[in-house]
Each structure stands twice: as C-alpha cells, then as structure tokens.
Amino acid sequence: MPIDASKVESPGWWLARLGKKLLDERRDTLDTDGEVTPGLDTLQRYVEGKAPLPTLPGLDPREVAEWMRDARTNWTRLVVDSPAERLRVTGFRSGGSDRTTGVADEEANRIWRENAMVADSRLVHYGALTQRRAFVLVERNTDGRPVMTHETPRQVAVERAQGSRRELAAGLKLWRDDWTGDTRATLWTPERVYEFVTKTENPVFSGRVASLRGWDAFTVPRDRDGHRRNDLGEVPLVPFVNRRQISLDGFAEHEDILSVQNRINMKLIMLVGAAKYGAFRQRYAAGLEVDEDPITGKAIEPFKLDIQKLWTTADENIRFGEFSSTDLAPYVRSVESAVQDLAAISKTPPHYIIGAVVNVSGDALKAAETGLVAKVLDQCDDFGESWQRSMRLAFKAAGDEQRAKDYTLETVWRDPESRTVSELADAAVKKQAAGVPWRQRMEDLGYTPAQIDRMEVERAQDALLATPAEEPQRPDELQARRAERDTRPVIGRRPVDDEPDAA
Numbered sequence: 001m002p003i004d005a006s007k008v009e010s011p012g013w014w015l016a017r018l019g020k021k022l023l024d025e026r027r028d029t030l031d032t033d034g035e036v037t038p039g040l041d042t043l044q045r046y047v048e049g050k051a052p053l054p055t056l057p058g059l060d061p062r063e064v065a066e067w068m069r070d071a072r073t074n075w076t077r078l079v080v081d082s083p084a085e086r087l088r089v090t091g092f093r094s095g096g097s098d099r100t101t102g103v104a105d106e107e108a109n110r111i112w113r114e115n116a117m118v119a120d121s122r123l124v125h126y127g128a129l130t131q132r133r134a135f136v137l138v139e140r141n142t143d144g145r146p147v148m149t150h151e152t153p154r155q156v157a158v159e160r161a162q163g164s165r166r167e168l169a170a171g172l173k174l175w176r177d178d179w180t181g182d183t184r185a186t187l188w189t190p191e192r193v194y195e196f197v198t199k200t201e202n203p204v205f206s207g208r209v210a211s212l213r214g215w216d217a218f219t220v221p222r223d224r225d226g227h228r229r230n231d232l233g234e235v236p237l238v239p240f241v242n243r244r245q246i247s248l249d250g251f252a253e254h255e256d257i258l259s260v261q262n263r264i265n266m267k268l269i270m271l272v273g274a275a276k277y278g279a280f281r282q283r284y285a286a287g288l289e290v291d292e293d294p295i296t297g298k299a300i301e302p303f304k305l306d307i308q309k310l311w312t313t314a315d316e317n318i319r320f321g322e323f324s325s326t327d328l329a330p331y332v333r334s335v336e337s338a339v340q341d342l343a344a345i346s347k348t349p350p351h352y353i354i355g356a357v358v359n360v361s362g363d364a365l366k367a368a369e370t371g372l373v374a375k376v377l378d379q380c381d382d383f384g385e386s387w388q389r390s391m392r393l394a395f396k397a398a399g400d401e402q403r404a405k406d407y408t409l410e411t412v413w414r415d416p417e418s419r420t421v422s423e424l425a426d427a428a429v430k431k432q433a434a435g436v437p438w439r440q441r442m443e444d445l446g447y448t449p450a451q452i453d454r455m456e457v458e459r460a461q462d463a464l465l466a467t468p469a470e471e472p473q474r475p476d477e478l479q480a481r482r483a484e485r486d487t488r489p490v491i492g493r494r495p496v497d498d499e500p501d502a503a
Helices: 011-024 040-047 061-072 075-085 106-114 117-129 255-277 329-346 352-356 363-370 369-396 421-433 438-444 449-465 475-487
Strands: 090-094 099-104 133-142 144-153 156-160 166-178 183-188 191-199 215-217 227-229 238-243 283-286 319-322 408-412
Touching: 011 156, 011 166, 011 183, 011 191, 040 117, 040 255, 040 283, 061 255, 075 117, 075 144, 075 255, 075 329, 075 352, 075 369, 090 106, 090 369, 090 449, 106 117, 106 183, 106 449, 117 133, 117 144, 117 369, 133 156, 133 369, 144 369, 156 238, 238 369, 255 329, 329 352, 352 363, 363 369, 363 449, 369 408, 421 438
Parallel strands: none
Antiparallel strands: 090 099, 090 408, 133 144, 133 238, 156 166, 166 183, 183 191, 191 215, 191 227, 283 319
C-alpha cells in the first residue's frame, strides 16, 4: 500500500524530503543569476579526469574527439590529493580527573582498529574533499561491538534540527540492492529506524506529495513492521563537511577551480592542435594542373603531404614553396599562466604542479607550502570534531554511557608540515632544554599515542636494568672513609710508641 507522506515529520514525509534532496544534489543546477552549480556527478567526473571537451571553431568534434581526450590534463586530482595525503589520524587520547592527561585512549584506538579505520578514514577524508562532505555511520553489531562505516553523499542525506547546526533531526540512506535488484532506503530518526523498499530502479521524489506509490515497508523476521526502536537515541550519522566556512553543506576542494581546469584543457587542446596541424611546414605548388576524377568529378590530389615524401615534377613552370611553421611558445606560456592561477586559487605549492625544483632552499620550499599546511590544519580541526563525535557514538553503541559523554577525547593527527628527521631531532633536544615533557617531545617527533605508551614502558624497564647494584658515592665521602679506616686501631696490635725499645 502507498506510504503516507502528507504529515510533517512522518516517516513517509522524511523519505520524500530527504530522497528529493539526495537525488537533486547529483545533478547540476542553474541559479537565478544564470550561474551553474555543479552537482556531485560533475564533481566526480572532474576528479576522474573526464572534464567536458571544449568546442573549437573549424574542428568537427567527431573527428578530433580522440586526440582531444588525450590532450586533457587532470589538474583537479592533484588539487585534491595535495591536502588528502597530509590528513592522517594517528590515534586518540583523552584526559580528565580520573586519568592521566594526554594518555592514549586504548579503547578508542581498539575500536578504530576493529573497524579498519586506519585505511577507511582516508576514504572519508577523500570523499569529503571531492564530494563536499562524507558520513560515518555508527551502529551496534550483533556481538554488542560498535561498527563504523564510510558513507557517501550520493547515497546519504541528513536534515539538521531547526535552530541547530549540529543536531540531526533525520538521516536517510538510499541504495540499490544488487542481490535482489530492488531499491532500498533506511531512515533514521532519534526515536525509530524505518526500512523501505521499491521495485523501481530509478525512484523519483516530489517535494509535495500526499503519498509515495511503489514504496513498501521492508520487513524481516526481527522487524515485521519495517521499523524498530533506535537504541542510540540519536541519528547515527556523523557528517564530515569540507570548507564549511563557505557553505554549511560543504564545498568541494576543486569546486572553485573547475573553470580554470576548463581553460587549461582548452589551451592544451589548442597547443596539441597547433602542433598537429601547424608545426609541420605545409607545402604548396603553383602552376600545377590538377586532374579530375572522371566518376566523381573531384580534383585528384597530385601529391601526398608526408614528412617522409619529396615532391618532384618534370614541368619547369611549376613552382614549389612552403609556409612557415606555427610557433608553439605562446601556447605553452598561456598554459603555464593558467596553471599558475590554479595553484594560487587552490593553495597548491607551485613545485607540485611545475615539477621543476632547481637550486631551491629548504626555507623557500617551506614558504611555498605555507598555504597548503594552513588549509590542512583547518581541515584537521573540522574533521577532528567529527571523528570525536563518531567515537563517542561508538562508545554509546558499546554500552559505555560514561565514555559516550567524554568530551576530553581528542583526535591526534600526523604533523602536516614536511620536516626532516634531523630537524625533528634538533627541535626535540632544544625542547628538552626548555623543559618540555618527554611525552610531548615524542609526539612532536611523530610517534602515535600507542607507540609512546609502549616506549614509556620500555623506557622504565631500561632504567631499571641500568641501575647500579650499589649507590655511587661522591669522591669526598670516599676519601673520608679511607682516612677513618687508616686511623682505626687494629685488634692485637699496640701503637708504635708503646712498644719496648729494641736496645
């Protein structure tokens, strides 16, 4: 039977609202100013290097499409990869009245490893950079342990509670079931979890409908009504929003350089076209009589233009000549100018793009990476909050209500700045002289909290093994003891003055 969608905040109403929001974001939209906002499909195609081919005057796209595709260069992937490769979570640590401040959180790190988040966290970061945002779904497994999975905005949409930027009122996941061929949807509210199914391969949602036809409650033996109680008491989806300072719904890392990428592709195609048709000197013949095909009536080309062929004739009245070749230098400079614009807008270090580093000092390279490092640090702050919220949800799923409210939990990131081992070691020695604690120095050297804990235990063991059997004495104390021993009387022996005279 059709699902009622007329009542606000009913399961059907949420399914229609979030389903429309999810599908609409996949497509490009046109605003009132005539500007096109790229959809998720377009953003993904650019990352994959499938930018649209430009239209060049005088060239048939059907004839030149093959070499035009080869002329494209995917700079957008480099713009995304540059910050993504520096976003690395090394663990979690917590501190409070009942535990030592800054100690690695063993349970949090165990949950992290159980769910293979060492690898999957990179999917979350990369998804947020390329698709504006990503999600982590936290659920309870049959054995009572928390399960964390990466979700994409192509399948998940959420709605914030009115008047709140962080609390979620509902969340929806829409996906194609490959086993049955059906389209399934899971709706989360703070109180209940609803399951829906339809036979339609490409469902369509409308903003204002009284009912959803073709949708039914997805029933299983344990959920015969298609819904169950939400044990967590909140929507178990945690958004990872990229560049929320531009848009609360996220802004892709390459979204503002798509036009620059199109300009680079057009200039590269013009460069390849000039090299293909103009770099080889075109020849001509004057005074030549051209025969015609008796069947078609078209002129028969007397000479074949080929770099390995030589034109000759016995007619003395025919003159041969050639046109000058096209200068490719202006095309190359035009491409380089557009690439520099891309580097400046995206804060990508120039040596990442140009690839030529000659006689450049280390300080100059660090200065070139300042913008990228600052951008990554901002992303660490935003994504770190989301990882901490995900971990608190995981503790809640595990039944640890106390840890679920531990707001001292902190995400530990790898240092995004490039440093050599000698630089780190020298800085650690200077920090030791300044009184910086040992654990902090080890963290600055790049060790994870778990590694620091293990090293601390081994350090204590080495100190015990290195302790001497007797307490060392100072030289002045040792000399005093020797003097006292020399003046002490020996039993059975009289002093020299008391002995009788030998005479």
